[in-house]
Amino acid sequence: xxxxxxxxxxxxxxxxxxxxxxxxxxxxxxxxxxxxxxxxxxxxxxxxxxxxxxxxxxxxxxxxxxxxxxxxxxxxxxxxxxxxxxxxxxxxxxxxxxxxxxxxxxxxxxxxxxxxxxxxxxxxxxxxxxxxxxxxxxxxxxxxxxxxxxxxxxxxxxxxxxxxxxxxxxxxxxxxxxxxxxxxxxxxxxxxxxxxxxxxxxxxxxxxxxxxxxxxxxxxxxxxxxxxxxxxxxxxxxxxxxxxxxxxxxxxxxxxxxxxxxxxxxxxxxxxxxxxxxxxxxxxxxxxxxxxxxxxxxxxxxxxxxxxxxxxxxxxxxxxxxxxxxxxxxxxxxxxxxxxxxxxxxxxxxxxxxxxxxxxxxxxxxxxxxxxxxxxxxxxxxx
Amino acid sequence: xxxxxxxxxxxxxxxxxxxxxxxxxxxxxxxxxxxxxxxxxxxxxxxxxxxxxxxxxxxxxxxxxxxxxxxxxxxxxxxxxxxxxxxxxxxxxxxxxxxxxxxxxxxxxxxxxxxxxxxxxxxxxxxxxxxxxxxxxxxxxxxxxxxxxxxxxxxxxxxxxxxxxxxxxxxxxxxxxxxxxxxxxxxxxxxxxxxxxxxxxxxxxxxxxxxxxxxxxxxxxxxxxxxxxxxxxxxxxxxxxxxxxxxxxxxxxxxxxxxxxxxxxxxxxxx
Ligand SMILES: Cc1ncc(C[n+]2csc(CCOP(=O)(O)OP(=O)(O)O)c2C)c(N)n1
Ligand code: SF4
Numbered sequence: 001x002x003x004x005x006x007x008x009x010x011x012x013x014x015x016x017x018x019x020x021x022x023x024x025x026x027x028x029x030x031x032x033x034x035x036x037x038x039x040x041x042x043x044x045x046x047x048x049x050x051x052x053x054x055x056x057x058x059x060x061x062x063x064x065x066x067x068x069x070x071x072x073x074x075x076x077x078x079x080x081x082x083x084x085x086x087x088x089x090x091x092x093x094x095x096x097x098x099x100x101x102x103x104x105x106x107x108x109x110x111x112x113x114x115x116x117x118x119x120x121x122x123x124x125x126x127x128x129x130x131x132x133x134x135x136x137x138x139x140x141x142x143x144x145x146x147x148x149x150x151x152x153x154x155x156x157x158x159x160x161x162x163x164x165x166x167x168x169x170x171x172x173x174x175x176x177x178x179x180x181x182x183x184x185x186x187x188x189x190x191x192x193x194x195x196x197x198x199x200x201x202x203x204x205x206x207x208x209x210x211x212x213x214x215x216x217x218x219x220x221x222x223x224x225x226x227x228x229x230x231x232x233x234x235x236x237x238x239x240x241x242x243x244x245x246x247x248x249x250x251x252x253x254x255x256x257x258x259x260x261x262x263x264x265x266x267x268x269x270x271x272x273x274x275x276x277x278x279x280x281x282x283x284x285x286x287x288x289x290x291x292x293x294x295x296x297x298x299x300x301x302x303x304x305x306x307x308x309x310x311x312x313x314x315x316x317x318x319x320x321x322x323x324x325x326x327x328x329x330x331x332x333x334x335x336x337x338x339x340x341x342x343x344x345x346x347x348x349x350x351x352x353x354x355x356x357x358x359x360x361x362x363x364x365x366x367x368x369x370x371x372x373x374x375x376x377x378x379x380x381x382x383x
Numbered sequence: 384x385x386x387x388x389x390x391x392x393x394x395x396x397x398x399x400x401x402x403x404x405x406x407x408x409x410x411x412x413x414x415x416x417x418x419x420x421x422x423x424x425x426x427x428x429x430x431x432x433x434x435x436x437x438x439x440x441x442x443x444x445x446x447x448x449x450x451x452x453x454x455x456x457x458x459x460x461x462x463x464x465x466x467x468x469x470x471x472x473x474x475x476x477x478x479x480x481x482x483x484x485x486x487x488x489x490x491x492x493x494x495x496x497x498x499x500x501x502x503x504x505x506x507x508x509x510x511x512x513x514x515x516x517x518x519x520x521x522x523x524x525x526x527x528x529x530x531x532x533x534x535x536x537x538x539x540x541x542x543x544x545x546x547x548x549x550x551x552x553x554x555x556x557x558x559x560x561x562x563x564x565x566x567x568x569x570x571x572x573x574x575x576x577x578x579x580x581x582x583x584x585x586x587x588x589x590x591x592x593x594x595x596x597x598x599x600x601x602x603x604x605x606x607x608x609x610x611x612x613x614x615x616x617x618x619x620x621x622x623x624x625x626x627x628x629x630x631x632x633x634x635x636x637x638x639x640x641x642x643x644x645x646x647x648x649x650x651x652x653x654x
Contacts, residue, residue: 029464030460030463030464032459032460051642051645051646051649051650052649052650052653054646054650056463056464056642056646058459058463058642060456060459060489061485061486061488061489062485064453064456065453065455065456065459065485065486065489066456067456068449068450068453068456068457068459068460068486069456069457069459069460069463070460071449071457071460072429072447072456072457072458072459072460072461072462072464073460073461073463073464074460074464075447075460075461075464076427076460076461076464076465076468077464077465078464080460080464094450095450095453098449098450224465225427225445225447225461225465225468226424226425226427226445226465226467226468227424228424229445230423230424230443230444230445230446231445231446232391232439232440232446232447232448233446233447233448234440234447234448235448235449235450236448243391243394243440244440
């Protein structure tokens, strides 16, 4: 990390560096991971930085155990994270579902590279956006964030921790190879000014503590192992006590709460940036590094006098359904550029409910989408 | 001693079948804990998936029932986050040495201070008697209807070779010895394994015509030979025998201590 100015916290860093730094600011104290391009620098940096703050780093034998270890550490009270890429992300899925089911806060970084399988290890892609939502089996809620640059990676890493702590849930941070490795000049905020959320702690004494209590907020307070609470944690469907249940009303009640706990806060979780021209007929929906190209294309189109609406989510799960529906009602066509075969376009189409046509612009060859490709499509559509 | 002090009575009845040996191992663990005098809050019990792995639900400690094969991985996180906890891993032969084999090996290699109680019933009990890595060659299983064509594992030997600092093997017939091994294992700083041989009359005994739980326990007794006696026996004589006792007890650097020393070193040079 190169500091360019003395007093201000201005640096030239990569997305992976910003992620590691954001995690430390958020209070990360345990990292477990397994090397994989293009995420390995996050582990390398944290192996260096965590012991300096009394935190712990471990390189596990695979991604499955890395995911297991961060869940264990979080239950024992430490903010925990792992980082990986496509193949490793697939391996983590069973335990991501466990974290969701057992309501264990943790952050999973997936630096997207081209797939399927070993795919394109050193080249960018956005083809894990659906795996982020549905990679683990069963009906589970999910939060996934997609930054579009280095500074936003710093911010959203902190937000990932905050959301995971607040909602007792795993949060996925989706970077891609471009963001992970590009160097950008960023001014990082003073850590003292950054808002940090911590999990709600129980106020009940151990005798009456229910680890999965139904509360008004739907998020039960969480004790740590070793503090005198002696609770049980399982991936089996359980009731308020944490012990398994097969009773139908209890099953429905628990699984409903588990999913509702994220659904009902969707408006608070979702963040979108929109830049709308009045009376535009064309909309662009883009996320992650592709949104940078899209942004540029929109600027160039405007220079040509084309009116356009640009919508960029930083949270894709839960999906910004209302925002997309509103956009779809106000334009005739929405372009969705993405480095996959149209995974998000599918979701946009669903949210648009037939109010506008969805035009896909896809690349799967490991090359970023060029602003001119998007611009050409826009100009073609107007003429 | 008062077992009920440690039991979550409201979770009874147990899921275990009549004649299953898992309850005997559970009692041996509780006796060991009681003798050492550990507080309930100091213990974190972590299990995988299987009949044996249901144990933590029945005992009043910090308890974590994880995913199949991954108990040692979760336990590694718990132990690193809070090294003051005595972390006891409850796992079956399938859980620890098939799907979880890699974590078993690497836990031992790191020599992280976990106590692994490995319930070896030579079969996958919970899922209905499929072959496990410890099913003897020739034995029948629901997925080996013509007899198991595979060789089986010496899972204690595996832990030794991988670097565990303590390994013992016992049977539920000799439950009194078993709790002594468990006591030693808990007290040992480092990766400790107690392989407890336990009968599964339902999924293994019936299919192999070994009788009920009692006859299977007697058979465990007949096949047992202590490590001291075994030293004077030939390989041929030891075939099909169960060598019991403390097989490994050695001093090796322990991982969480090493890591804490690393933190101290880094922080000293920093300040
Ligand atoms: C990933 C995964 N694969 C398979 C299963 C099904 N399963 C549950 S328990 C078990 C075997 C347990 O056998 P063992 O560990 O020997 O324990 P026992 O039941 O004999 O005590 C299997 C295969 C599962 N729960 N998860
Ligand atoms: S199936 Fe076997 S291991 Fe499982 S409870 Fe019954 S006897 Fe025990």
